[in-house]
Amino acid sequence: MVCPLPCASLCMLSSFNIEQRHGSHISSKPISESPKTELFHKFNSPFELKQVHTLVIKTGMPISDLPLSRVASVCSLTPSFPYAQQIFQQVDQPETFIWNSCLRDFAESDSPFDAILLFYQMRRYNVLPDSFTCSFVLKACVRLQYLFHGRIIHAFVEKLGLQLNLVLLNVIVHLYASCGRINDAILLFDKMPQRDVVTWNTMITQLVKMGDIDSAYKMFVQMPDRNLRSWTAMIAGFVQCGKPKEAIALFTKMEEVGLKLNEVTVVAVLAACADVGALHLGRRIHDYSDKRGFTRNIHISNTLIDMYIKCGCLKAACDVFKNMKERTIVSWSAMIQGLAIHGKAKEALELFSEMICTGMKPNGVTFLGLLNACSHMGLINEGRSFFASMTKDYGIIPCIEHYGCMVDLLSRAGLLEEAHELIEQMPIKPNAAVWGALLGGCKVHKNIEMAEIAMRHLHELDPLNDGYYVVLSNIYSEAKKWEDAAKVRKMMRNRGLKKTIGWSSVTIGGTVHEFVAGDETHPQSKDIFKMWNHLLVYMRLKGYVPNTSVVLLDIEEEEKEKILFRHSEKLALVFGLINTPPGETIRICKNLRVCEDCHASFKLISSIVKREIVVRDRNRFHCFKDGYCSCKDYW
DNA sequence: CTAGGGTTAG
Structure with missing residues (x-):
């Protein structure tokens, strides 16, 4: 976002002999013809602003020729910088434009709420908002999920006569849908006099986020024009809703239409490959990404790691990981988890140490990988100590998944009593996965009493999951308690459950x-x-x-x-x-x-x-x- | 050169 080269602007400034900095002047040609367009967009800091301002005074140029959006940016970047504010105050025209520039920067900043405050201030000063004003404030509302203020702005849009502005309506649709008011979004969508591809894409992604993949796909089919983003949104949507096969099928269609993938599409398709284990396609996409230079993109490398791991190619995943110039916590966590599910606990733990040495801070997911590694190899003491260390050393509060891992670790190792105790005393309400982990251990270690305890809870927490009944029935059968096994199967039938076919x-x-x-x-x-x-x-x-x-x-x-x-x-x-x-x-x-x-x-x-x-x-x-x-x- | 839509680890 912070773009233009202070260096170039300094060079140009030096040709006007204003302030020279450590000889960084490439002897440049004077830019006397059109300094305005050449120069004025090229400052990002109070220091550079000062230089440009000096130039303005020296050349007698009207101050209103300054690119005020940039002045505003500098203003908002360093709110305490009175110099920019001074310049600001000398300019009285066009006022809305200046406010908008400021609003834009606030809306994109870490505290979008400032944009909303500034908007109300703007109202107090009686500055007339325009469509841009609304779009920036709406953007802040979306980021903050402020439905209340969003509705006010929506009313404002109508009052200002902007109700036909497609961009604004698209943002409002986005706002309602993303705040969970999908029905309001649909209402607005239906009554819009015209829609464009963005409108449709917005609806598709938001429907996916609500989990309504069917409606999303209906829209995808129905929409008059589809661009790459539409396809990507739909492919990613299928992945997010646990339908990777459909995602790949759709990708195949996309290729038939003749569209080429960009980085975002690549990530979505690779995620689908990971989920179904489509190594062949995954490799092809990897080659393609290499050719187009996408592999430098961290997201893509991370997804490649995950894809190779889930396709069983640990080696290929390691290669991608090693070749990365920069890594995020996602890269490390994915790799640790990968080693874990491939039974390489020792390597997973070593990689974690290596990660700590590089100064990367672990997060909750990293520890899930570690606990998984311990659990898959029966490293009980290591598991216990990681579980303690995550809070003690890294301030990470274990969530339900961590407890699930610990229960799995303990009960798989036969420490069913300890696992049960952990469940009893955990500060969060245990869910079905936690009790399910205990039940799994009971199967391995043939403990009927504990299995019955676990089942009583599972019965309540996840009564429609056939898997638990099947495990319990198997525990009975293994102990030749055929009657009890039959009882469980009858219970399943009564609930209309069928054993998932392998x-x-x-x-x-x-x-x-x-x-x-x-x-x-x-x-x-x-x-x-x-x-x-x-x-x-x-x-x-x-x-x-x-x-x-x-x-x-x-x-x-x-x-x-x-x-x-x-x-x-x-x-x-x-x-x-x-x-x-x-x-x-x-x-x-x-x-x-x-x-x-x-x-x-x-x-x-x-x-x-x-x-x-x-x-x-x-x-x-x-x-x-x-x-x-x-x-x-x-x- | 003031605006809107798609992405990764459990």
């Missing part, structure tokens, strides 16, 4: 293939089972015994095996093995957590076929290689 996807040459558990309808189904049976021979030789205890149904062993062998991640893996060249890494995404039997199988298969298998599950990554998993079986 699916896994595998990407081959940029195409995503999805498999649901038990799927036998795939065109290559025969080949898949043939290949599986083939693998099974080798697996058994290595000591594989199907872990049918994960099939929590009271049925025959043989039936259990059949179900087990049709788990979605197995189908996806075998399909991937058939359809990719030897040695190529297989990448699988699963919507739920990996099953224990699949985990054991994948370890064996990775060594049998000599391939890396990367599985992204609901919580983390498992990288299978040479018979081992990166999670070291702690998950």
